[in-house]
Amino acid sequence: MSKGHYGVPLERSDCLELPLHPHSCTPESFQDWLENIGKGRRLAVDLFSGAGGLSAGVERAGWTTAAAVDTDERALETHRANFPGLGLQMDLGDPKERDRLEAILGPAEIDLVAGGPPCQPFSRAGRNKIRHLVKKHGRDPEDRRKELWSAYLDMVKRIRPRVVLMENVPDMGLHDDFFVIRTIEEELEELGYATQVRLVDAWNYGVPQHRKRLILLARRDVDDFTWREPAPRRTTLRDAIGDLPELKVVATERVGERKIDYRKPRKISDFAEEMRKGATRGVIWDHMTRRVRADDHRIFQVMDSTTKYSQLQEKLDGEERKYQRYSPDKYTDKYKKLAWDELSRTITAHIAKDGYWYIHPEQLRTLTVREAARVQTFPDRFRFAGTRSDAFRQIGNAVPPLLGEAAAEVLKPVDGSDATSGLQxxxxxxxxxxxxxxxxxxxxSDWYQLPSEEPVPLHAAVVAILSGAKVRPDAMAEIMDIVRKSRTLTSTLFKKLVDAAPTKPARARVDRLTPLVDKPNAWRVDQRLKIPAKLSMKPAEEALYKLLIGEDLxxxxxxxxxxxxxxxxxxxxxxxxxxxxxxxxxxxxxxxxxxxxxxxxxxxxxxxxxxxxxxxxxxxxxxxxxxxxxxxxxxxxxxxxxxx
Missing domain, CATH: 1.10.1670.10 (Helix-hairpin-Helix base-excision DNA repair enzymes (C-terminal))
Known part of the structure; x- marks a missing residue:
């Protein structure tokens, strides 16, 4: 093998093939599975399941996974090996595939639909179209990723489970004013579900990393969402991986193996004890990671958990500074050495490309597959199909099982509740x-403070421009009475506004309307979104203006x-x-x-x-x-x- 410019021998790890779970089934044998394995159990379906982090969580909380659906063949191979029931490779963005899934699941009584559909943010301009797509279950040919949350919602409507659990990253909500989440809630409430949206710090529920997730829960039996109390202490990185065997690390040489002997320490954390349940005695699987370049080997030596990549020049000696291959100005946090007694950095799918954000606290290497799985709270018995990179990607994309368990617990049945009629x-x-x-x-009298059924841009602009001038309510009402019957700003009307302004700051703000005086076309409703730029509105003013013309924000x-x-x-x-x-x-x-x-x-x-x-x-x-x-x-x- 040649090192080339990579600094280490180029190699591809072996491709792990996993056997099917002994209680797996096919669409053809699903009915038989329901009458045997699934009989008397609370059944769950995991849509956009990936390797099964959420499936593992809901199973810990008492459900049995009847079916999992994803497009990723390797992740489905992992799911089929670790869980019973169906593992279906489907593109749920295709309505025909949703029809097929509905037919397959028809004989089953599904109690829980779980999943983490990709939820791309939408511009406000396209929201009316999106609402139409939700109602009609249509497809957006421009970007099918944007509709997968709609596909998820469509399947919930078809299956009508008692409870629903959806997980995603907080940015999915923050980037578009939670428009997608609000739309999903509205649709579910119309079906008689009570809903809860919650931002959850995963470490509160035993996950040893910084990880905030957005959880949407829905149920149609009771309007109650009670989470258990957060854990009294954080699970540290030492708790998570401190018991795993030390690996020999020599620059450019192989690090770790698929199978390594495991000797349980005398002192082991409760977390590690939990992760070892059901694992092969005396064995640790997949404790392997990438080879370490000679220059990285030296960099890892001089770093501690507080060192930023931009500070390495101070720690490297003369000739060694060439080891810093990336621009320290552009990549200030390119490398991160983890700390034993703190939480890990968030494990993401990027770990499949390189492990520089996840450098071991003591050993001069990046985290192994098994260590990453531990940080994500996958138990040691859980194996990942494919190559080492496949495993890292599946782990990084997963919902931590312990977080999934905490969310699913909230949705357990309540004695005496009725899920047949739905809720208000x-x-x-x-x-x-x-x-x-x-x-x-x-x-x-508050007509101008609230969006009208037929928006008048002039009214909204005057309110927005004056919003920061601290005009008394009575004076503001007088000003708005002047423009109430007008839709454009004439010279005469503008002079009246200036004269009515009660203070010098208010007059200065009214003067900002000057660019659109005697320009009737600028005030047309179809030109309304251009007005903030023409009037040089500040961000807060623009937001208020858009709200008052009926924009959803x-x-x-x-x-x-x-x-x-x-x-x-x-x-x-x-x-x-x-x-x-x-x-x-x-x-x-x-x-x-x-x-x-x-x-x-x-x-x-x-x-x-x-x-x-x-x-x-x-x-x-x-x-x-x-x-x-x-x-x-x-x-x-x-x-x-x-x-x-």
């Missing part, structure tokens, strides 16, 4: 109350987050308030045509009623649903709820 979810009632209140306010201001936190019953100053705060807002705003109206209503409540101090709860439309209602006196609560 609490949050649907909350949003209905918010919508009714907003419509009444829109019909009165979330305003993450302090007042809005405060309203959402109080109604949800969480600490207003809790950590990660922007990401967690958005999740709280999701529950209030929801999806659908009235989502912008509700978002604007939350803004009004946050500004006028749900103040930081001395909130005016008696006038708040959400008081009957607010988690803080217990702080009100009985008389005030009666007044707030009944208005009498």
């Amino acid at each position: 979810p609490r949050w649907r009632e909350v949003r209905n109350a918010l919508t009714d209140w907003a419509e009444r306010r829109r019909a009165g 979330m305003l993450v201001g302090t007042g809005n987050l405060r309203v959402a936190a109080r109604v949800n019953g969480v600490d207003e100053d809790h950590a990660n308030r922007l990401s967690d705060g958005r999740v709280n807002l999701v529950k209030l705003v929801g999806a659908g045509n009235d989502a912008p109206l509700r978002m604007a209503a939350v803004r009004l409540i946050g500004a006028d009623l749900c103040r930081d101090t001395q909130p005016v709860c008696s006038d708040c439309p959400l008081v009957a649903h607010c988690a803080r209602r217990g702080e009100l006196s009985d008389d005030l609560l009666t007044l707030a709820v009944t208005g009498e």
Whole structure:
């Protein structure tokens, strides 16, 4: 083998072929499987299953996997080896394949549908089209990845399980104002499901790494989602892999093997003890990783867990500085040595390309397949089909089983509950109350603070431009009365606005409307999205303007987050308030045509009623649903709820 410019001999690891699980089946034998292996069990289906991290989690929580579906042949080979039931290679983006899956699963009573569909963010411009696609189960020929969440939702509608578990990365929600998540919730609620969206730190449930995931849960038996208390202490990297055999590491030579002797230490962590359950006695599988280049070998020596790649020049001697092959300005964190007594960095699919983010704390190498699997909480008995790179990719793409277990536990059956009639979810009632209140306010003096059924860009622009000028409510009402009957900005109207501006800062803001004076075409509804740029609106002004013309977006201001936190019953100053705060807002705003109206209503409540101090709860439309209602006196609560 030649080293070439790679610095190590080029090699491809052996390709591991795994036997089928003894209780696996085919579509043809599925009926027989249901009558034997599946009889009397709570059955689950895992869509977009990958190697089966989520399947492992729901099985730990008491379900049996009846079927798993994915397009990745190697991941399915892994799933078929480690789980009973069906392993089906299907592209669920194809409606015909969904028809086929529905027919195969027809004889089964599926209790849980789980999965992690890819959820690409959508631009706001395409959201009406997306809503249509959801309703019609159609396909977007431009990018089929974007519709896989819709395919997942379609299968839930066809199967109608008692409970649903969906997992994905938080960015899926944050990048498009949780539009996809809000749409899924709305569709499920229409079917009688109660839903919960939650951002979960995986380490709270025993996963030894920094990993935040977005979990959507739904159920149609009870409107209750109670998670178990977080673990009292974090599982460290030492807890996770400290018992594994030390490997001999010589620069450029093979590191580890498929099968290595394992000797259980006298002192072993509870986590490692759990990972060894069911494993082959005296053996550790797949404890192998890439060869280490001579230059990397030296770099690994001089690093500690706090060293950034950009700091290596200070630690390498003269001639050794050439070992730093990547630009330290561009790749400040190219290498990361892990620390024994901390959490691991998040294991991602990138580990299949290189392991530089996962350098062992002591040994001069990157993590092995088995170590990566441990950090992802796959037990040692779990094997991964294919090459070493295939295994790393499957592990990096997986849901940690212990996280899947914690989420699935929330969905266990409740004695005496009824899943036949469906529910009227609490949050649907909350949003209905918010919508009714907003419509009444829109019909009165707050007409300009809420998106109208027929948007008038001029009205929205004036409100947005003046939003930061601290204009008194009565003065603002007078200004808006001036433009109420107008749809374009004439010179005469502009002069009236300037004269009506109550302060110098307000007049300065009105002056910013000058570029569109006497330009009627600029104010046409079909030109509305161009107005923020023409008026040089700041980001906050542009967001408010777009909301008031009916665009579906979330305003993450302090007042809005405060309203959402109080109604949800969480600490207003809790950590990660922007990401967690958005999740709280999701529950209030929801999806659908009235989502912008509700978002604007939350803004009004946050500004006028749900103040930081001395909130005016008696006038708040959400008081009957607010988690803080217990702080009100009985008389005030009666007044707030009944208005009498």
